[in-house]
Amino acid sequence: MQVPDIIIAVDGYSSTGKSTFAKLVAKEFAFLYLDSGAMYRGVTLFAMEKGFIDAEGTIDEKALRKSLGELELHFEHGAEGTLLYSGERCIEKEIRTMEVSSHVSPVSAIPFVRNWVDERLHAFSEKGRVIMDGRDIGTTVFPNAEVKVFMVAEPEIRAQRRFDELKAKGENPDFDEVMKNLLERDYIDSHRETSPLKRAEDAYVMDNSDMTLHEETVWLRGLLQGKFGILE
Numbered sequence: 001m002q003v004p005d006i007i008i009a010v011d012g013y014s015s016t017g018k019s020t021f022a023k024l025v026a027k028e029f030a031f032l033y034l035d036s037g038a039m040y041r042g043v044t045l046f047a048m049e050k051g052f053i054d055a056e057g058t059i060d061e062k063a064l065r066k067s068l069g070e071l072e073l074h075f076e077h078g079a080e081g082t083l084l085y086s087g088e089r090c091i092e093k094e095i096r097t098m099e100v101s102s103h104v105s106p107v108s109a110i111p112f113v114r115n116w117v118d119e120r121l122h123a124f125s126e127k128g129r130v131i132m133d134g135r136d137i138g139t140t141v142f143p144n145a146e147v148k149v150f151m152v153a154e155p156e157i158r159a160q161r162r163f164d165e166l167k168a169k170g171e172n173p174d175f176d177e178v179m180k181n182l183l184e185r186d187y188i189d190s191h192r193e194t195s196p197l198k199r200a201e202d203a204y205v206m207d208n209s210d211m212t213l214h215e216e217t218v219w220l221r222g223l224l225q226g227k228f229g230i231l232e
Contacts, residue, residue, distance in 0.1 A: 003029045008131040009138035012151030014185045015158035018133035021216050026131050034124050036134030038084040039117045040108040041095035042073045065112055105185045109192035136195035138203050148203035157209050
């Protein structure tokens with residue numbers, strides 16, 4: 001199926017499978033995949049390693065702002081897909097830990113952090129034909145994206161997905177802790193002052209609580225065919 005050179009914005013709550021869906025779509029339709037969530041996780045990891053987040057979770061915003069210019073994040077294609085690098089170091093594994101997850105929402109709510117990430121995402125997507133997932137892609141980063149998808153799923157299902165993901169990575173998570181972290185992130189993401197998580201008025205809602213990945217791609221294929229009059 002020949003899809004035009006458009007930007008597809010994918011937003012939604014934590015653990016709805018936004019990244020998995022976006023990566024699959026990128027592969028199927030030959031789009032460049034950009035993971036905005038990975039960028040925020042990269043900044044969070046940087047802040048943690050620099051000691052800008054204390055044991056209580058308080059962020060030294062002044063120090064982070066001053067040092068952010070040292071951080072160089074970029075994506076590279078590897079055997080496992082698109083990977084995030086900090087300079088020459090692949091940090092894909094480190095940014096997916098529960099420790100980073102517990103701090104990423106407060107860090108990503110900081111206005112200068114969001115501006116820093118947005119500037120780089122725009123630079124990455126200058127050539128078009130991009131699919132990007134996050135929490136404010138269709139509302140703030142790419143408000144003029146030709147296609148916007150807002151993903152939702154039941155909290156218990158999202159928590160189980162995150163739990164299984166962490167187990168598969170060799171971690172020993174507690175389900176109640178995973179659920180608590182997920183609900184806290186939902187609240188912070190939806191109530192932050194800068195670019196809160198919300199559905200864009202022209203976004204198509206996908207509730208994938210009971211959908212397989214194949215069904216998700218079939219859903220998008222139908223959406224694209226109807227929107228752009230594509231005949232296979």
